[in-house]
Amino acid sequence: MDELQRLADRGNTTAAEQLAELTAE
Incomplete structure (x- = not known):
């Protein structure tokens, strides 16, 4: 889950x- 959260954090702006x-x- 940590890796997924890190990836989500990196692409947080783009995803948002x-x-x-x-x-x-």
């Missing part, structure tokens, strides 16, 4: 932007 776009649309 993608989620924001998906949610917006």
Whole structure:
């Protein structure tokens, strides 16, 4: 789980932007 969290932390900004776009649309 730590590795997944680290990866999520790295791509947190990108993921947040993608989620924001998906949610917006």
